[in-house]
Amino acid sequence: MDDIVKEIIMLKQEKDAVILAHNYQIPAIQDIADFVGDSLELAKKAREVDSSIVAFCGVRFMAETAKILNPDRKVLLPAFNAGCPLADMAKIDDVLEMKKRYPDAYVVSYINTSAEVKSVTDVCCTSSNAATVIRNVPAETVIFLPDKNLGYFVQKAKPEKKLILWDGYCYVHRMFTLEDLKKAREKYPAAEILVHPECNPEVQDNADFVLSTSGMLKRAHASEAKTFIIGTEEGLIHRLKKENPDKEFFSLGASRVCFNMKKTTLELLRDCLKNETNEITLPQDIMEKARNSVEAMIRYI
Numbered sequence: 315m316d317d318i319v320k321e322i323i324m325l326k327q328e329k330d331a332v333i334l335a336h337n338y339q340i341p342a343i344q345d346i347a348d349f350v351g352d353s354l355e356l357a358k359k360a361r362e363v364d365s366s367i368v369a370f371c372g373v374r375f376m377a378e379t380a381k382i383l384n385p386d387r388k389v390l391l392p393a394f395n396a397g398c399p400l401a402d403m404a405k406i407d408d409v410l411e412m413k414k415r416y417p418d419a420y421v422v423s424y425i426n427t428s429a430e431v432k433s434v435t436d437v438c439c440t441s442s443n444a445a446t447v448i449r450n451v452p453a454e455t456v457i458f459l460p461d462k463n464l465g466y467f468v469q470k471a472k473p474e475k476k477l478i479l480w481d482g483y484c485y486v487h488r489m490f491t492l493e494d495l496k497k498a499r500e501k502y503p504a505a506e507i508l509v510h511p512e513c514n515p516e517v518q519d520n521a522d523f524v525l526s527t528s529g530m531l532k533r534a535h536a537s538e539a540k541t542f543i544i545g546t547e548e549g550l551i552h553r554l555k556k557e558n559p560d561k562e563f564f565s566l567g568a569s570r571v572c573f574n575m576k577k578t579t580l581e582l583l584r585d586c587l588k589n590e591t592n593e594i595t596l597p598q599d600i601m602e603k604a605r606n607s608v609e610a611m612i613r614y615i
């Protein structure tokens with residue numbers, strides 16, 4: 315075992331810390347984490363944690379969500395400058411403006427939003443439960459933000475609701491193309507193609523399954539296929555391979571990397587645990603209002 319890994323394990327015990335990591339983190343971080351998951355799984359885990367410290371290996375909105383759900387814990391974000399460009403595409407003032415234009419609409423925000431935006435949101439959702447949340451909200455019109463491709467996916471599943479889509483996107487998932495998909499089909503005709511709902515509509519429409527990262531993991535376990543083409547951030551492939559050693563996984567086209575997700579290193583994790591730095595703090599009122607929208611999601615699913 316590497317010295318740095320030993321050091322992190324010791325620090326974790328000494329500080330009574332738990333390490334949560336997103337599926338897109340580098341393999342070394344996934345391997346040392348106590349729990350690896352997607353946004354919803356991590357949000358639920360963050361709620362249950364009773365350790366004094368949560369070291370959140372992911373991007374800022376995820377660590378903010380952990381703090382919102384478990385305000386008495388010290389939540390640390392090892393890569394303090396790891397943001398999410400998609401989350402940054404929705405600003406609180408623009409959301410308030412939109413609410414004025416559609417006063418009867420419900421605001422449903424993807425969990426990839428800042429704590430401020432969550433504080434003016436009626437219900438949050440993740441890619442795995444967006445359709446269920448929208449089906450269950452008591453409104454005919456929904457302002458859905460910030461990912462328009464996830465909005466497209468939900469609109470297809472729930473045509474009876476009117477969705478007003480935000481003009482945001484994830485630059486990582488937008489890089490997968492229909493051309494990539496056609497080439498993959500030619501090269502691996504027996505493979506299943508699984509893509510994330512943040513991919514462009516034409517990629518979603520031509521894939522075998524459109525799934526969240528947790529949905530992809532479940533599908534890979536359950537399917538009889540031996541080869542899978544994966545249209546999401548390349549970090550998930552580490553976990554897919556680890557949990558399914560008898561199956562093959564390839565990225566759809568070139569591997570696509572979220573640079574913010576890759577900012578967390580073992581060194582940053584060790585330093586932030588050692589010095590208890592990079593703590594997430596949020597104003598009390600924002601935290602309380604944001605918590606209502608996240609708790610509402612958990613009620614609606």
Ligand code: SF4
Pocket residue numbers: 338373397398399400401426484485486487547572573574575
């Ligand atoms: S993969 Fe996309 S949505 Fe996820 S953190 Fe990176 S930029 Fe944001």
